[in-house]
Structures are given as C-alpha cells and as structure tokens.
Amino acid sequence: GAVVSQHPSWVICKSGTSVKIECRSLDFQATTMFWYRQFPKQSLMLMATSNEGSKATYEQGVEKDKFLINHASLTLSTLTVTSAHPEDSSFYICSAPDLSGTSGNEQYFGPGTRLTVT
C-alpha cells in the first residue's frame, strides 16, 4: 500500500514556542491531506483538510491562526502549532487518500507526532 511519513515522531517544546510537523506521501501524490488530533484515550478528531495549492479548511473550533497549514506540493503538507501551550499536547496524525489507486477511499496514515508542551 501507499506510504505516508511524518516528522518528527515526537517533540517536546516550551510553552510559547512554535512547532512544525511535516507529513509526506512517499510514493503517491496527495492533493488532499487530513490532519487529526488524538488526546489520550480518545478518538481521532479531524482538525483540518489540507488542499494542495489552496487554503486549508478548518473544523469548527480549530483556530486557523494557531494551527497553520501549508500544502505547497503534491507530496508535502505541514502543520505549525504556533505559540504552543500545554493544552496543545497531543498526538497529531496526518492521512492522505491515494486517489490514483483502485481503493480510492482508503486513507493512509502517517505514524503520528507526539507533541508535549512544557
């Protein structure tokens, strides 16, 4: 199946700093990528849809000025958590569908990024 990578796998940062997370589709082009957030013992919640060459669309309650998304190429989307605070500590996971394949609906997940804000 298709492969999605994410970097870094974990990061610890101080409150008030910014952190950038990269999501790459390694063997397919992804015009759309999704960013999810998962708090401990909870489900994956969609934060935003990243669209190559256009603005991201954010879910209700997600601050677009705090979670900056850039989808500058067909294989890379980045999520920047600006002015991070302890409540932003979470597991961030990206996914992308390989629309060129036969299983057009299947989403391929990155390995996730564990963010801890101290």
Next chain:
Amino acid sequence: GENVEQHPSTLSVQEGDSAVIKCTYSDSASNYFPWYKQELGKRPQLIIDIRSNVGEKKDQRIAVTLNKTAKHFSLHITETQPEDSAVYFCAASTAGNTPLVFGKGTRLSVIA
C-alpha cells in the same frame, strides 16, 4: 455532518471467544466504512473495510457486516487471541477526498 456512534466502549472476552463491535452512522451518503486497530502510541492500522455496495466481507478471523437501511455496521472477530487486544475504531466517509469520521473507539481485552 456525519456522526458515528460506536458500542461498546470496552469489551473483555475470553481467549477463543468471539467479539462484536457495533457502529451506527447518520449520513446516508457515506459509502465507505473502515475498521482500524490502534495500539498505544501508534497509527491506526486498517484491518478491514467495506463499501456500501457490499453487505458482508470476511478476511480470515475478521468480518464486517453492513446494513445500509438501518445505517449500521459491525465488526466480528472470531477465535480471539491475546494479540487482538487493542483499541478498535470504526469510521465512515463518502468520496475518497473527504475525511473519515471516527467512532469513539472500543478497548478490547482478550483474556488468556
């Protein structure tokens, strides 16, 4: 928008018994229903999926059933093993470039 409900939230079974997890969805336009297994700190792993033109799908010990009329789908695991212990999520989506909506998850414990 789509809403996916999942039950039960926790499930304990004896090794060798079967486990069933049920989900309902609200959007009749949803046509793709995957099931994921997630171990602590790792990405969700697709274990089986079903599309709305199929009523049942089986892969070895795992099966999924879909009732479009009632808008519910279920995961069946037979002959459970301790390594089946994990959190399982159901999800639903429409077209391939739309996001998945997840259920809240079921923590399955298989007791040896």
